[in-house]
Amino acid sequence: MFKDPRRQKQLYILIQKLGLPAAAPVNWSLLDLALTHPSVSRTHNYEQLEFVGDSVVRLVSAELLLEIYPQESVGEFAAIRSILVSDRVLAQLAESYGIEPYLTIGSNATGNPAGRQSWLADAFEAVLGALYLSTHNMDLIRPWLDRVLMTKAEEVRNDPARFNYKDALQEWTQRKYKILPEYKVAENKQPKSSLSKENLAQSAHLQSDRFVAEVWLQNRCLGKGYGHSKKASEQAAAKEAFLSIQNTEA
Amino acid sequence: MFKDPRRQKQLYILIQKLGLPAAAPVNWSLLDLALTHPSVSRTHNYEQLEFVGDSVVRLVSAELLLEIYPQESVGEFAAIRSILVSDRVLAQLAESYGIEPYLTIGSNATGNPAGRQSWLADAFEAVLGALYLSTHNMDLIRPWLDRVLMTKAEEVRNDPARFNYKDALQEWTQRKYKILPEYKVAENKQPKSSLSKENLAQSAHLQSDRFVAEVWLQNRCLGKGYGHSKKASEQAAAKEAFLSIQNTEA
Numbered sequence: 001m002f003k004d005p006r007r008q009k010q011l012y013i014l015i016q017k018l019g020l021p022a023a024a025p026v027n028w029s030l031l032d033l034a035l036t037h038p039s040v041s042r043t044h045n046y047e048q049l050e051f052v053g054d055s056v057v058r059l060v061s062a063e064l065l066l067e068i069y070p071q072e073s074v075g076e077f078a079a080i081r082s083i084l085v086s087d088r089v090l091a092q093l094a095e096s097y098g099i100e101p102y103l104t105i106g107s108n109a110t111g112n113p114a115g116r117q118s119w120l121a122d123a124f125e126a127v128l129g130a131l132y133l134s135t136h137n138m139d140l141i142r143p144w145l146d147r148v149l150m151t152k153a154e155e156v157r158n159d160p161a162r163f164n165y166k167d168a169l170q171e172w173t174q175r176k177y178k179i180l181p182e183y184k185v186a187e188n189k190q191p192k193s194s195l196s197k198e199n200l201a202q203s204a205h206l207q208s209d210r211f212v213a214e215v216w217l218q219n220r221c222l223g224k225g226y227g228h229s230k231k232a233s234e235q236a237a238a239k240e241a242f243l244s245i246q247n248t249e250a
Numbered sequence: 251m252f253k254d255p256r257r258q259k260q261l262y263i264l265i266q267k268l269g270l271p272a273a274a275p276v277n278w279s280l281l282d283l284a285l286t287h288p289s290v291s292r293t294h295n296y297e298q299l300e301f302v303g304d305s306v307v308r309l310v311s312a313e314l315l316l317e318i319y320p321q322e323s324v325g326e327f328a329a330i331r332s333i334l335v336s337d338r339v340l341a342q343l344a345e346s347y348g349i350e351p352y353l354t355i356g357s358n359a360t361g362n363p364a365g366r367q368s369w370l371a372d373a374f375e376a377v378l379g380a381l382y383l384s385t386h387n388m389d390l391i392r393p394w395l396d397r398v399l400m401t402k403a404e405e406v407r408n409d410p411a412r413f414n415y416k417d418a419l420q421e422w423t424q425r426k427y428k429i430l431p432e433y434k435v436a437e438n439k440q441p442k443s444s445l446s447k448e449n450l451a452q453s454a455h456l457q458s459d460r461f462v463a464e465v466w467l468q469n470r471c472l473g474k475g476y477g478h479s480k481k482a483s484e485q486a487a488a489k490e491a492f493l494s495i496q497n498t499e500a
Contacts, residue, residue: 051324052312054425059305063383066298074301087428133313137387175304178337180430 007032014102019144027134034126035099037119039106046126053129057085057145060128060138064149075245078175079168080156084149086167090121093148099123165238172245173217181215181222183237185230188212213237257282264352269394277384284376285349287369289356296376303379307335307395310378310388314399325495328425329418330406334399336417340371343398349373415488422495423467431465431472433487435480438462463487 011031012022020026030049038045061081069076083089094100103123109115131140173181188209209226213233216222223244225236261281262272270276280299288295311331315322333339344350353373359365381390423431438459459476463483466472473494475486 047324048316048320048327051327052309052316055305055309055312059302059309059382062302062305063386066302066383070298074297077298077301132309133316136313 010102011035014097014099017097020140024140025135026140027130030130030133031127034130035103035123037103037105037109037123039109040104046123049126049129049133050122051129052133053125053127054085056128056132056138056141057090057125060141060145061085061149063138064142064146065153068150068153075168075172075242078171079165079242080153082167082171083156083164084152086164087117087121089152090124091117094120094124096148097124099127165235165242169215169222169238169242169245172242177217179218181217181238181241183213183215183234185211185213185233188226215241260352261285264347264349267347270390274390275385276390277380280380280383281377284380285353285373287353287355287359287373289359290354296373299376299379299383300372301379302383303375303377304335306378306382306388306391307340307375310391310395311335311399313388314392314396315403318400318403325418325422325492328421329415329492330403332417332421333406333414334402336414337367337371339402340374341367344370344374346398347374349377415485415492419465419472419488419492419495422492427467429468431467431488431491433463433465433484435461435463435483438476438483465491 008028011026011028015024015026015031016022033044034046034049034053036045038047058081061084062077065072065077065080100120103119105119109119128141128145132138134140169181173179188211209228211227211230211233212224213227213230213236214221214224215234215237223237223239223241225233225238225240227233227236258278261276261278265274265276265281266272283294284296284299284303286295288297308331311334312327315327315330319326350370353369355369359369378391378395382388384390419431423429438461459478461477461480461483462474463477463480463486464471464474465484465487473487473489473491475483475488475490477483477486
């Protein structure tokens with residue numbers, strides 16, 4: 001039970017929104033802490049639970065991906081997971097479960113909309129941390145989180161454009177070699193020869209080739225790509241690198 | 251039970267080396283797979299279990315650090331954990347439990363001693379993955395792993411020089427801002443003014459000031475450091491940055 005009956009009632013409602021019974025063995029103090037933004041207290045806030053929760057969602061994702069795609073390479077797992085555990089997706093999940101009204105946050109922090117995605121994601125991770133620490137297993141998490149992560153994983157697989165290949169590649173090189181890939185971007189002085197041919201796609205091609213990027217891992221060029229912006233060319237290079245690694249590993 | 255009685259016997263012995271009873275509810279096929287190097291089979295090897303086990307050791311470390319140092323900042327947690335889950339430490343643990351003789355590995359791979367630390371660490375993570383997936387909780391892991399992680403965490407705390415501040419800082423900026431710090435290193439043309447004073451430490455100082463590094467996060471310089479090598483100056487800059495962040499967060 002919890003000191004403040006109104007707060008206890010709020011937490012009961014939240015737990016039921018997640019799909020858990022009100023009688024679930026939740027550590028209510030931890031759940032309350034998970035919903036306390038650092039703007040409220042510098043010492044008594046969700047940061048430690050977020051640290052635990054970040055590992056929880058990574059482990060649940062790993063476990064789930066292995067269960068639903070047992071034939072996939074770890075490169076594919078890492079790529080999908082990097083999206084599942086991104087701030088963008090975790091903040092979406094926090095929103096879909098309506099966590100925001102239960103979050104205690106200082107007015108100076110709510111005034112900064114740019115930070116909103118970040119603290120929604122942080123609070124969601126902290127809630128996962130609190131639920132994990134309530135039972136020291138995934139019993140209060142997987143019964144509801146599996147379904148939404150599975151849906152999201154399917155979305156990612158069905159739409160390769162959702163992939164952030166730079167993130168996926170970085171995740172892979174860090175895990176495998178403990179180093180980061182480096183990008184070299186330049187203005188593309190020599191448009192591809194195909195551009196000299198007359199066709200309708202020509203101008204679009206021309207624009208999308210303004211920059212050329214290479215991605216290097218130590219002394220090895222892993223991929224090359226073109227794009228209308230520096231960022232787009234880097235993503236294209238990362239994509240080529242990532243897909244070639246996938247083929248080598250498979 | 252397991253298809254090959256000799257292999258089963260080996261796995262029993264290994265489990266007992268870890269301090270678990272032979273009757274522990276281990277999924278023996280998974281444990282066997284955790285000890286199969288990719289050089290043996292491109293599809294049937296420890297890689298997927300290593301992916302799960304990497305998250306397992308991160309979660310166990312987070313949980314344990316919160317239990318034993320409840321007053322510490324997450325910055326300190328992240329710094330200690332980055333060492334606990336490093337290849338160096340995980341390979342040490344693999345060695346201390348004598349895992350190597352049970353690893354099935356192709357002779358072409360054993361011929362490469364440089365890779366040894368890496369595959370010992372990978373196999374150790376994979377074993378953790380197999381034990382976690384045997385019960386879907388930490389029951390086969392924390393009873394023996396807690397003690398060694400705790401000892402290692404104490405070692406790290408008692409000897410700040412063990413810290414890899416670059417790793418710790420990187421872990422922090424990635425978690426917080428999803429970006430990496432950048433280092434700018436130059437030859438130190440202007441030795442610190444203190445060096446003009448005559449004292450015994452002078453020549454040592456001079457040597458340790460050969461390079462100067464700055465570490466930047468986007469447009470902000472987080473720290474500056476000197477060292478006898480580029481790497482040492484980067485570590486010094488990372489240390490200054492990391493400690494100032496710690497103070498701001500505390």
